[in-house]
Amino acid sequence: MRLDVFTLIPGAFDWLKERRPVAAVLGNGLELNVFNYRDTTPLSAGQVDDEPYGGGPGMVLRVDVVSAAFEAVYGGLPGHRVVALSPAGRLLDQELVEELAAEPALTLLSARFEGFDQRILDHLSTDTVSIGPYVLSGGEIPALAVVDAVVRRLPGALTEGSGEVESFSAALNGGLEYPHYTRPADFHGWRVPEILLSGDHGRIAAWRQEQVRSVA
Numbered sequence: 001m002r003l004d005v006f007t008l009i010p011g012a013f014d015w016l017k018e019r020r021p022v023a024a025v026l027g028n029g030l031e032l033n034v035f036n037y038r039d040t041t042p043l044s045a046g047q048v049d050d051e052p053y054g055g056g057p058g059m060v061l062r063v064d065v066v067s068a069a070f071e072a073v074y075g076g077l078p079g080h081r082v083v084a085l086s087p088a089g090r091l092l093d094q095e096l097v098e099e100l101a102a103e104p105a106l107t108l109l110s111a112r113f114e115g116f117d118q119r120i121l122d123h124l125s126t127d128t129v130s131i132g133p134y135v136l137s138g139g140e141i142p143a144l145a146v147v148d149a150v151v152r153r154l155p156g157a158l159t160e161g162s163g164e165v166e167s168f169s170a171a172l173n174g175g176l177e178y179p180h181y182t183r184p185a186d187f188h189g190w191r192v193p194e195i196l197l198s199g200d201h202g203r204i205a206a207w208r209q210e211q212v213r214s215v216a
Helices: 063-074 094-101 118-124 140-151 201-215
Strands: 002-007 031-036 081-091 105-109 127-130
Touching (some): 081 140, 094 140, 127 140
Parallel strands (some): 002 031, 002 105, 081 105, 081 127
C-alpha cells in the first residue's frame, strides 16, 4: 500500500514510523510518504493559506497550494482515493478503516486552523473524513489516527492473529469488543470468569459473542 500524507507539520509523523504497526511493515507492504505543502507552494515566503472571502477568523488552506503539491508529486490529480480530514466529514469507524485499508494507494490531506478552501474538498479530494464533531488546531492528529488504524489492517503489521478482529469490526456485528482477562486468575478476589479457564473454545467463543451482543 502507498500512503501519502500532505501536511504543514511533517515532523508530527516521525515517531509513527519508529513503532508498530507502521515500523513492522514500512518498506515491506507499506510505502509511507509525508509531504510538506510549503515545499511546493506557488506563493512567496512559503505562504500556504489566506483569509477567507467574506471575512471571519482564521486562515484557510488555499486551493492553488494543494493543486501545486499534487502537480509536483503526481503530475496532476492522483488516480486514487484522496481523503481530506475535516470535522464535517464521514465519521471514521472500523467499517471505513477496513474500506480504506483495502485501497492500493491512499492520500490524506490535513490543514491547519480553519481548514480547507471548499474547492479542495469539491475538486481535489474524493472523500472527507472526520474523527469526531469537534475542532482541533489542525488535521495532523486526525491523519495520525487514520494512518495508525489503516496500517493495523495490513498483513504483518501486528503480531500474528492480534489484528484479525478489531473493536467495532463487522465480525463483532458492530458491537464493542468482548472483555479480556489475563493472569493472575484471582487477584484480591476479583476472579476471571470460569468459562475462560475451561479450555472449551466453542463455549468461550459463544460467551464472547454474547458479551458483544450485550453492549451492542
